[in-house]
Amino acid sequence: MINMKKPHFIIKNNFQKSSQKYSNLLTTKILKDVCKRITGHSEYTCEFDNTGYNKGRLATLKYKGKINFISFSENKASGRNSSFQSFPTAIVRYYEERNPKKKLFFYFLPTSGNYETPYFTFMYRLIKTAGAEFLNEEFLTKPIYPFATVEDIIASRDVNKGRNRSNNSTFLTRNSDDSIQIYGKTYGANKKETTILCIALSRITDATINLHQISEKSLSILPKPDLAVIQKLGNIKTYITNQTMERREFEQDDSLRSITYIFNLFVKFGDKKCAFCKCDIPQLVQGAHIWPVAKIKKEPNMSPQKKLKHAINGDNGIWLCQNHHKMLDLDLLKIAQDGKLKVKSGLKKKSVQYIKGMTPITELPKEIVTPNFVEYLEKRNEHLQDSNYCLLA
Numbered sequence: 001m002i003n004m005k006k007p008h009f010i011i012k013n014n015f016q017k018s019s020q021k022y023s024n025l026l027t028t029k030i031l032k033d034v035c036k037r038i039t040g041h042s043e044y045t046c047e048f049d050n051t052g053y054n055k056g057r058l059a060t061l062k063y064k065g066k067i068n069f070i071s072f073s074e075n076k077a078s079g080r081n082s083s084f085q086s087f088p089t090a091i092v093r094y095y096e097e098r099n100p101k102k103k104l105f106f107y108f109l110p111t112s113g114n115y116e117t118p119y120f121t122f123m124y125r126l127i128k129t130a131g132a133e134f135l136n137e138e139f140l141t142k143p144i145y146p147f148a149t150v151e152d153i154i155a156s157r158d159v160n161k162g163r164n165r166s167n168n169s170t171f172l173t174r175n176s177d178d179s180i181q182i183y184g185k186t187y188g189a190n191k192k193e194t195t196i197l198c199i200a201l202s203r204i205t206d207a208t209i210n211l212h213q214i215s216e217k218s219l220s221i222l223p224k225p226d227l228a229v230i231q232k233l234g235n236i237k238t239y240i241t242n243q244t245m246e247r248r249e250f251e252q253d254d255s256l257r258s259i260t261y262i263f264n265l266f267v268k269f270g271d272k273k274c275a276f277c278k279c280d281i282p283q284l285v286q287g288a289h290i291w292p293v294a295k296i297k298k299e300p301n302m303s304p305q306k307k308l309k310h311a312i313n314g315d316n317g318i319w320l321c322q323n324h325h326k327m328l329d330l331d332l333l334k335i336a337q338d339g340k341l342k343v344k345s346g347l348k349k350k351s352v353q354y355i356k357g358m359t360p361i362t363e364l365p366k367e368i369v370t371p372n373f374v375e376y377l378e379k380r381n382e383h384l385q386d387s388n389y390c391l392l393a
């Protein structure tokens with residue numbers, strides 16, 4: 001007979017992808033420590049449940065009508081994708097719990113490897129912002145500060161450092177109307193990062209957040225339980241984007257505000273930053289087509305499918321602030337095929353000085369001026385007489 005007066009652990013014993021058991025991993029010493037930190041008592045009862053799998057590296061600890069969820073760290077700090085697979089599952093499970101007397105904790109198990117890399121630290125901060133308490137934070141050398149603002153999160157993600165950026169990354173930004181946008185792929189480990197990001201964001205802002213789920217072929221979305229939690233948060237609107245939908249819009253609509261295009265620019269360049277002046281205020285920076293969509297649409301003898309491909313290609317664009325975007329679209333500025341910036345001749349001297357003053361970058365870096373990019377430049381510049389332009393530098 002279980003003495004229910006003592007704190008009582010229930011732990012699913014089986015791993016999903018390994019033959020080891022949680023009963024071997026979570027020793028008496030560890031469980032005592034967890035129990036003491038949560039309830040103030042070291043005495044507990046424990047039940048290892050051999051049905052199903054432990055999803056979320058999770059234990060529950062019931063005491064005095066409260067249910068505590070404890071998610072345990074991986075035993076080995078490895079790649080960014082595998083080390084935080086479990087926590088999102090745990091937080092979803094926590095949100096699904098109907099008992100309002102509930103709490104969510106994170107506990108560091110003895111770990112090998114470097115578990116205080118910038119990425120890990122970012123994730124700890126996100127986990128704390130999402131509402132989890134760290135039971136043994138002293139395990140780390142530095143304290144974990146939750147994020148206070150959306151800008152704080154955007155800056156800390158630091159996707160411009162390159163190594164954090166990939167086709168599977170989740171990107172966070174603001175649009176010109178100040179709305180918060182999340183762009184995320186719906187498969188791979190990053191879909192899980194998206195869930196924590198959404199929960200953390202919803203706890204620090206009441207503003208509307210638009211979550212764009214980018215799928216490539218079939219219509220795929222985040223896992224149903226994750227999506228259900230996200231939709232219950234109240235201020236997150238979820239959208240699905242795939243190529244079938246974008247083609248329909250592309251064929252019907254004159255302007256192309258393609259989500260996939262913006263996502264592709266994020267993958268290529270990282271966070272929004274004007275290529276001409278480095279302005280990185282996300283509300284002021286836009287995706288600017290090199291070969292304009294209106295022209296692509298008028299291209300004779302090209303299938304709609306191919307046109308769309310060009311319209312959403314990350315090589316067919318750069319980030320530009322609103323001023324520079326406008327100047328490029330008015331042909332006041334031109335990007336020559338070698339990547340150098342040119343200004344239209346015949347402008348007032350003061351105007352040229354103004355443009356020079358606000359355009360510190362006079363040549364795009366080589367890594368942007370790829371052969372694909374140059375092809376788009378050629379299309380863009382077809383109608384522009386080079387003799388009408390002078391070098392900006």
Ligand SMILES: [Zn+2]
Pocket residue numbers: 274275276277278279320321322323324
């Ligand atoms: Zn600019």
